[in-house]
Amino acid sequence: MGHKNCFHCGDSCKNDTLFFDDKYFCCNGCKTVYEIFSENDLTCYYDMQQSPGATPKEVEGKYDFLSNKNIIDKLTEFNDGNTQIVTLTIPHIHCSSCIWVLENLNKLNKGVTASQVNFGKKTIHITYKANVISLKDLVLLLSRIGYEPYISLEDYNTGKSTINRTLIYKLGIAGFAFGNVMFLSFPEYFELEEYWLEQYKHLFRWLMFGFSLPVVFYAGKDYFTSAYKGLKSKILNIDVPIALGLLVLFVRSTIEIMFDLGSGFFDSLTGLVFFLLLGKFFQQKTYAFLSFERDYKSYFPIAVTKLANGTETPIQVYDIKKGDRLLIRNEELIPVDGILINGNANIDYSFVTGESQAVKKQSGDKLFAGGKQTTGSMEMEALKSVEQSYLTQLWSNDVFNTNKEDKFTTLTNTISKRFTIAVLSIAIVATLYWLFTDASKAMNVFTAVLIIACPCAIALAAPFTLGNMLRIFGKLKFYIKNASVIEQLAQINTIIFDKTGTITSNKQTQVSYSGTQLSASEEVLLKSTLRSSNHPLSRALYDILDQHNIVSLNRYEEHLGQGLYGTHGNNSIKIGSASFVGQPQTTAELSTAVHISTNNTYKGKYTFYNAYRKGLSKLFHKLKPDYDLAILSGDNNSEQENLKKLLPSKTKLIFNQKPDDKLDYIKYHQSEGAKVLMVGDGLNDAGALAQSDVGIAISENINVFSPACDAILDASKLNQLYAYIKASQSAIKIIKWSFVFSLCYNLIGLYFAVTGQLMPVIAAILMPLSSISIVVFTTVATNILGKKLN
Amino acid sequence: MSVIYILLAISIIVAIVFFIAFLLAVRKGQYDDSYTPSVRMLFEDELVTTNKETLTTEND
Structure with missing residues (x-):
């Protein structure tokens, strides 16, 4: 039969291929989705993109909380009892087929009146009739066709979000005024002593004045407020000379047209604001589908099932009290610290620590908030409320309330201090000189200097360089x-890495076998037995073993949390924990191992190691000469020897670090003057990421949530980190060169200003010319930089 | 030459009409998502073809 790929999701069909309607499907779930689509004339879904679907997951009971009226009220944007509007985040949205099928939801259920997808944000905006389809049914419908929405505690708090569109409005107004003013001022550039022009110039000038009003008082408002704030806290930021320039431009131009002294500088004024806003707009590159502000709330569910007097009721997680009995279903997250009462607990703490290997818990064991149950349902008793749980307490630390940007002085603001002082002294010296030679021109010269020295080009250099770098890095998955x-x-001069999930891979594990060599028939039996199990360790081991013929087993048993038992012919095999295969538990094992015994004789064990990411050693050796390196791990030191071999000798290795230990470690180094880059992944690194100067979260799949950070780096690009840091340093060099260029323009302009011959037309040429040439220079330079990175 | 007043008035009114159209477009959220509409506008044709196909098969 060969290898067939599933028609719906594209996975290769391994075990039980289903054949239906001339198509192959990997599982029943995928086939069902296809059936739903073909019954409703929606098979177009498969024409646009090959195998676009996702396998629907088991969601039985998971969304019961959506029948709760309070929760519906919080989640919906509009609700009049019948018509409801809701916006849901669907991480699986990834292609045009997704948009198409989701916008045709009304074909699947008549209750849906309208649905609109925002591809960038991966959200769907649905209007529906609640008496035909309830919110719960809607979510179940989406889940059934493989588009399960992600509903977290974060949605519960924010509910309705407003979009900030002021910058677009301002840019539109400035552009509109700039264009019209340019037209109106054009005739006067040539200073023709023409009759018609003489007669109508006043009208033209007052029209220009009218156009410039909204530009100064609305579009340019931020520059005045920012300059005022800066001066109040005694900082000469870049907005101070800009605001000064704008003010002088406006006042002088108004006086000029009022007393018929000249045509004013309204063209330069509106142009200046337009270019400055354009820079702001360009820098504002946002990744709508990524969030850099996430805390535990975006991981946690809105509600869980509470057990009381034998009945199950959904309860909002904030309402969980100490002593409540909770039911945690398969694939659900534990919202509070508690104690396991009964059930098979196999907890995956990968959200928290980055460690993907599930941990087995016994009844009576303590469970920590943030873990995900992976095998069946279990019951637990809450010991604390949500806010007081071990993990969530981390967010009460002050680091999470301070804004990193406020603490940092940008290069532009550093230079603007000297620049402002220089401009002001030139203006004063020139004015004094003219006061003695030709007093009538003194005021003219003073204002001309401030106008021409308005640091438009300087203010544009950083936004365009950095904005373009953001885009280039974005393409490179940074x-x-x-x-x-x-x-x-x-x-940066110090780099600190987390270990599990950051420099090790979640997906790949290395396995080594120790013990008696298995015979060929034993290996066949081993592989055949593993094939039937869905336990992550079995899957990992199955994938690593050599290809063998698969035999059908006479008997197969899976003992949850212990191991597997299989027989074929006269042979039997036991795979699992040491105690399960009849081997006494050896001294506390640090690493994960799977033990094997055949026909009741112990054979050996497979030990799992974390696999380090590709190119890690090379990266560390490249970083070594320039940076202090350290590894902070929350795990025990079982990997110490391995790491020592792999990494440069002076790398510090510190183990058994709690989340706040990591934070304190970084704080301590910062107090000694280090600029720290933290590279981490799990929620337990959240404190360290927030405390560090730059916190980078590593992510294997950017659609999966990462903790609050300054940047998200795709795991496959970790080995490029050195190149990325070097590229940022080159970007700073580009900005410095742009400063040199724009200062040259300023010097030329100052010559005209100081000698008292600044014509509006010169200002109108010089201002856009300097701005545009800086934009061209930075764009070309950063693109060359980007080419080198590729 | 007083016609220039009329011409100016007309040109500014036209400009302002476009400006208002821009403001309305922003307010309606047309600038919030600049990607999805570019994909969505290609769908109409696909829908029609499926309908036709199903119609012809029914007729057969």
Whole structure:
């Protein structure tokens, strides 16, 4: 039969291929989705993109909380009892087929009146009739066709979000005014002593004045407020000379047209604001589908099932009290610290620690919030409320309330201090000179200097360079929160890595076998037995073993949390924990192992090691000469010897670190003057990521949530980290060169200003010319930099 | 030459009409998502073809 790929999801059909309607399917779930689509004339879904679907997951009972009226009220944007509007996040949205099928939801259920997808944000906006289809049914319908929405505690708090569109409005207004003013001022550039022009110029000038009003008082408002704030806290930021320039431009131009002294500088004024806003807009590259502000709330469910007097009721997680009995179903997250009462607990703490290997818990064991149950359902008793749980307590630390950007002085603001002082002294000296030679021109010269020295080009250099770098990094799967992070990255001198999930891979594990060699028939039996199990360790081991013929087993038993038992012919095999295969538990084992016995004789064990990411050793050796390196791990030191071999000798290795230990370690080094880059992944690194100067979260799948950080780096690109840091440093060099260029323009302009011959037309040429040439220079330079990175 | 007043008035009114159209477009959220509409506009044709196919098969 060969290898067939599933028509719906594209996975290779391994075990039980289903054949239906001339198509292959890997599982019943995928086939069902296909059936739903073909019954409703929606098979177009498969024409646009090959195998676009996802296998629907088991969601039985998971969304019962959506029948709760309070929760519905919180989640919906509009609710009049019948018509409801809701926006849901669906991580699986990834292609045009997804958009198509989701916008045709009304074909699947008549209750849906409208649905609109926002591809960038991966959200769907649905209007539906609640008496035909309830919110719960809607979510179940989406889950059934493989588009399970992600509903977390975060949705519960924010509910309705408003989009900030002021920058677009401002840019539109400035552009509109700039274009019209340019037209109106054009005739006067040539200073023709023409009759018609003389007669109508006043009208033209007052029209220009009218157009410039909204530009100064609305579009340019931020520059005045920012300059005022800066001066109040005694900082000469870049907005001070800009605001000064705008103010002088506006006042002088108004006086000029009022007393018929000249045509004013309204063209330069509107142009200046337009270019500055354009820079702001360009820098504002956002990744709509990524969030850099996530805390535990985006991981946690809204509600869980509470057991009381034998009945199950959904309860909002904030309402969980100490002593409540909770039912945690398969694939559900534990919201609070508690004690396991009964059930098979196999907890995956990968959200928290990055360690993907599930941990087995016995009844009476303590469970920590943030773990995910992976085998069946279990019952637990809450010991604390959500806010007081071990993990969530981390967020009460002050680090999470301080804004990193405020603490950092950007390169532009550093230079603007000297620049402002220089401009003001030139203006004063020139004015004094003219006061003695030709007093009538003195005021003219003073204002001309301030106008021409308005640092438009300087203010544009950083936004365009860094904005373009953000885009280039984004294409290389390095997603940065904002432009100032690049500047901070260029100044880093210490790099700290988390271990599990960051420098090790979650997906790949290395396995080594120790014990008696297995015979060929034993290996066949081993592989055949593993094939039937869905336990992550079995899957991992199955994938690693050599290809063998698969035999059908006479008997197969899976003992949850202990191991597997299989027989074929006269041979039997036991795979699992040491006690399960009849081997006394050896001294506390640090690493995960799977033991094997055949026909009741112990054979040996497979030990699992973390596999380090590709190119890790090379990366560390490249970083070694320039940076202090350290590894902070929450795990025990079982990997110490391995790491020592792999990494440069001076790398510090510190184990058994709690989340706040990591934070304190970084704080301590910062107090000694280090600029720290933290590279981590799990929620337990959240404190360290927030405390560090730059916190980078490593993610194997950027659609899966990462903790609050300054940048998200795709795991496959970790080995490029060195190149990325170097590129940020080059970007800073580009900005410095742009400063040199724009200062040259300023010097030329100052010559006209100081000598008292600044014509509006010169200002109108010089201002856009300097701005555009800086934009061209930075764009070309950063693109060359980007080419080198590829 | 007083016609220039009329011309100016007309040109500014036209400009302002476009400006208002821009403001309305932003307010309606047309600038919030700049990607999905580009995909969505290609769908109409696909829908029609499926309908036709199903119609012809029914007729057969």
